[in-house]
Amino acid sequence: MKRLILGMAALTTVALAGPTVAADYPDRPVSVMVAYSPGGATDFQARIVTMMAGDEKYLGQPIVIVNKPGAGGKVGWSAFATSGGTDGYELAAYNIPHFIAQSIKFKTKYTIDNLEPIANWGADPAVLVVGKDSPFNTVGDLVTYAKENPGKVTVSGAGLFVGHHIAYLQMEKATGVKLAYVPHKGGAPALKSVIGGQVMAGVNNLSDAFRSQDSLKILAIADNERNTEFLPDVPTFKEAGFDVDDSSVNFRGLMVRKGTPPDVIEKLAKAVPEMFKDPKVAKQMKAGGSPLKIMNREEVQAMWQRREDYLKELLKDL
Amino acid sequence: MEFLYHFGPVFTLSSMAILCAGTIGGLLLGATPGLSPTMAVALLIPFTFHMDPAQGLMLLGAAYTATVAGGAVSAILLKIPGAPANIATALDGYAMARKGEGAKALQLCFISSFIGGVLGVLVLIFLTPVLAQWALSFGPSHLFWIAILGVTIIGSLDSKSVVKGLLAGCIGLWIAMIGYDSIQGVERFIFSEHLEGGVHIIAALIGLFAIPQVIEMLEGGRHKRTFEMVEVKPHSVWKSVGITLGHPRALTIGGIVGVIIGLIPGAGGQIAGLVSYDQARRFSPDREKFGSGQAEGVIAAETANNAMVGPSLVPLLTLSVPGSPTAAVLLGGLLIHGIFPGPNLFVQHPDVAWAFINSLLVGQFLMMIFGLYIAGLAAHVVRIPPAILASGILVLAVFGAYSVQNSQSDVVVMLALGIGMYFLQQYGFSPAPLVLGVILGPIAESNYVQGRIIAQAGDGMFSYFCLGTMNLVLISLVVLSIFYSVATEIRMRRLDSLGEIAT
Amino acid sequence: MSENVAGRLQQTIAAAIILALGLWVAFVSFSVSDPQPYLFPQLISVAMVGLAALALVRAARGANRTGAGMSLHQLRMIAPAIALMLAYVLIAIPTLGFYTAATLAFFTLYTLFDPSSHQKPSTWLVRIAVTVGFMALIYVVFAMGLRVQTPRGLFI
Incomplete structure (x- = not known):
């Protein structure tokens, strides 16, 4: 009976609202679900890049951030992929490689097949950090120590099968040493345990580490090139002699559920990258040490596919 | 004394208007069943987008202060705590309201909140450099023992039967x-699709406290009034000041517990009120009267949960590490304005940093003034007929549970827990130990798991969890707490059996 | 005296239900293939089963004297309220929309338990006015003020 009522309600709604959806879309505020806790890098970047949404040039309606943290993002994305709205009023922020790695490793309810990218706003490489008073000054120091003391070097990161963990796995593979990964409930607590000396090292976001430079040493970036804008003096892993590429770089952007009307997706895919390019957004992002990387829908679709293929390969033998 | 120099911008007309708006709004949001401080601050952040950074932060600071205190209003009058921090306030506060002392309880609550709050902000102003590093030194093993310490008070909390208290926990x-x-x-245990996101602590809090109250109000049906509506007798503010100051022990315990728990990142201040209440009871000569409307209990709980506000910002402002969920939301608010907390905050943006801290201080005064005014209005709230009150609380509980994470599942979980709790209450179980269990479970577990990985990489479980000054201090507190509970239980059992013979 | 016996029976049933819950938690926790994430549930379930068994024994011996228990009359009185809450949350919100469901729930619950007459038109006016006023306030605060997003059904 409940099903029937629901079905009828849904039918009526569609029949009533069907053809006019895109014309006046959006006519009320749009929400963006962030699968991480407030104050973390994804959360605050999402707030910055969406702050201009209310401008008539872009969506003409404000964007509200809704946090659903837990289990490295699984809680939020799982809820989004199963019960998120498909009317274009419920968006979500994605983190690559996190959700792709999780969808490969676990039986998650989300995959790249039931989600539709809108646009990408940022690329945040993972960095290797140690506390201010740490005896390690280069990745080499850390690896040498870890070789002598296998399994003794504790490394914090935000959860399992997130960018930090992928970088950690690549690091273990490239250096051939055994470390101990300590998963945390998000990037901020993971960084706290490095600053507080509870762990010997940590993998964290470039943007967060950049802001906490006074209490940290940043040893290396897990990317193909140095970050000339924020950390020109920090070498990449490859420069330090370890084969860790950009696979763990944390891409962030917006997506909707599959089943969202194509004209709504089209409208979003057009307006959202423009919104990300707003000079005010660029200024705020730079001040926060958050690298902008704007990609349109087609570029993101290709990037998702590439990551899926690579991660399937990497995680196969782990 | 740099903060005095920065008081100027706080006392401009527009700043005062913002502070007053933040305080009144915060008190009302806090007093509404179902809205927590974290959520109120999160909901207010978008409003600060178009303000200048200093004023935006003043709004958030004032709102944070006021919501924490405002949560006590519904805790006292309706036995529905606005936030986990106010659970302890409900225990004796509601009992006082039942005796007609609602206005007095509210006055005590705002006065002791003010004393605790000012103490907390002064700690933030003067001791930040000293305490920041200390706050960060708390690792997984310490947080694990703190959670266990919390577990040891579950049994004696708001239950006549220790077995049932522990079972609820x-x-x-x-x-x-x-x-x-x-x-x-x-x-784990996902037996319904609604449980996929787990049980959110705020949804649980709303359900476990508000829904049984709603059902109880309706127990008498249309005509018979079985639910005793509380009567609020007027009470002199000055007398309340005297009463509050007449409890130096409760104020001291509340202040110390609030400051320490506030400083520790991850303990979250949610348990500050409960721990302080429990300690005040243990040191009180009238400990048997706790739970039956003891002013001391309200004072200890409210001093602690406002004393925690200032110190909870210490790790945030100096090291950019949020120590509590609300501090994490505030961090987002700071970042959006391009202000990065950290050692350089007070060098690069002294105006904004001090405006924020000063607004917390001024906010305490405003909170007390408006709070005492609200205490005077309290009589009107409880004069609302039960049918309207129950319907209103039900709708607010649904909205509150929903807006925590925009989740319909949270609403379903909230209602299911609430109906279950109503039946449990009929058999002598109470919601306070149950909620404490929900709060402490994840703290104990995640810190145990992290600690185990670190211990296995290092010196082994025993030396990581059980050695070191801080661990030893915490473990001895746990042992003392258990010992004390057992001793009390043995003494009370004797009284209890005498009581049973008499009846 | 008869009331005491009923109390004892009820207390026993309540303890038995909790014991069953504890046993189920224990069963799930101990029968998983990877026990590592279930360490805490295992410990908790053991404590739960132990305490519930103790409560059951105490209740069966009549030593359990906290809590008034339920009476059939009480159950009859609260049944409509509980049914209404369930209908509100499980059916009305997803089909009708958040505010519409809340308005109906408020009005129905208020009407069902309002002591004033259901015959006089004036009392109906009062009830409608209170409902509309309350919901308008909620709408202003949540939807317009705090911009809380609520799910839509047929209506808002």
Whole structure:
């Protein structure tokens, strides 16, 4: 009976609202679900890049951030992929490689097949950090120590099968040493345990580490090139002699559920990258040490596919 | 004394208007059943987008202060705590309201909140450099023992029967385990699609306290009034000041507990009120009267949960590390304005940093003034007929549970827990130990798991969890607490059996 | 005296239900293939089963004297309220929309338990006015003020 009522309600709604959806879309505020806790890098970047949404040039309606943290993002994305709205009023922020790695490793309810990218706003490489008073000054120091003391070097990161963990796995593979990964409930607590000396090292976001430079040493970036804008003096892993590429770089952007009307997706895919390019957004992002990387829908679709293929390969033998 | 120099911008007309708006709004949001301080601050952040950074932060600071205190209003008058921090306030506060002392309880609550709050902000102003590093030194093993310390007070909390108190605590701990486990991501006990996201602490709090109250109000049906509406007798503010100051022990315990728990990142201040209440009871000569409307209990609980506000910002402002959920939301608010907390905050943006801290201080005064005014209006709230009150609380509980994470599942879980709790209450179980279990479960578990990995990489479980000054201090506190509870139980059992013979 | 016996029976049933819950938690926790994430549930379930068994024994011996228990009359009185809450949350919100469901729930619950007459038109006016006023306030605060997003059904 409940099903029937629901079905009828849904039918009526569609029949009533069907053809006019895109014309006046959006006519009320749009929400963006962030699968991480407030104050973390994804959360605050999402707030910055969406702050201009209310401008008539872009969506003409404000964007509200809704946090659903837990289990490295699984809680939020799982809820989004199963019960998120498909009317274009419920968006979500994605983190690559996190959700792709999780969808490969676990039986998650989300995959790249039931989600539709809108646009990408940022690329945040993972960095290797140690506390201010740490005896390690280069990745080499850390690896040498870890070789002598296998399994003794504790490394914090935000959860399992997130960018930090992928970088950690690549690091273990490239250096051939055994470390101990300590998963945390998000990037901020993971960084706290490095600053507080509870762990010997940590993998964290470039943007967060950049802001906490006074209490940290940043040893290396897990990317193909140095970050000339924020950390020109920090070498990449490859420069330090370890084969860790950009696979763990944390891409962030917006997506909707599959089943969202194509004209709504089209409208979003057009307006959202423009919104990300707003000079005010660029200024705020730079001040926060958050690298902008704007990609349109087609570029993101290709990037998702590439990551899926690579991660399937990497995680196969782990 | 730099903060005095920065008081100027706080006392401009526009700043005062913002502070007053933040305080009144915060008090009302806090007093509404179902709205927590974290949520109120999160909901206010978008409003600060178009303000200048200093004023935006003043709004958030004032709102944070006021919501924490405002949560006591519904705790006292309706036995529905606005936030986990106010659970302890409900225990004696509601009992006082039942005796007609609602206005007095509210006055005591705002005065002791003010004393605790000012103390907390002064700690923030003067001791930040000293305490920041200390706050960060708390690692997984310490947080694990703190959570266990919390578990030891479950049995004696608001239950006449220790067995039932502990059992309620166990049910709460189990409820906290539902959903994906936060470290490994394994699905546990997800027997309904609504449980996928786990049970949110605020949804649980609303359900467990508000829904049984709603049902109880309706127990008498249309005509018979079985629900005793509380009567609020007027009470002199000056007398309340005297009463509050006449409890130096409760104020001291509340202040110390609030400051220490506030400083420790991860303990979250949610348990400050409960721990302080429990300690005040243990040191009080009238400990048997706690739970039956003891002013001392309200004072201890409210001093602590406002004393925690200032110190909870210490790790945030100096090291950019949020120590509590609300501090994490405030961090987002700071970042949006391009202000990065850290050692350089006071060098690069002294105006904004001090404006924020000063607004917390001024906010305490405003909170007390407006709060005492609200205490005077309290009589009107409880004069609302039960049918309207019950319907209103039900609708607010649904909205509150929903707006925490925009989740319909949270509403379903809230209602299910609430109806279950109503039946449990009829058999002598009470919601306070259950909620404490829900709060402590994840803290104990995630810190145990992290600690185990670190210990296995290092010196082994025993030396990591049980050696070191801080661990030893915490473990001895746990042992003392258990010892004390057992001793009390043995003494009370004797009284209890005498009582049974008499009846 | 008869009331005491009923109390004892009820207390026993309540303890038995919790014991069953504890046993189920224990069963799930101990029968998983990877026990590592279930360490805490295992510990909790053991404590729960132990305490519930103790409560059951105490209740069966009549030593359990906290809590008034339920009476059939009480159950009859609260049944409509509980049914209404369930209908509100499980059916009305997803089909009708958040505010519409809340308005109906408020009005129905208020009407069902309002002591004033259901015959006089004036009392109906009062009830409608209170409902509309309350919901308008909620709408202003949540939807317009705090911009809380609520799910839509047929209506808002």
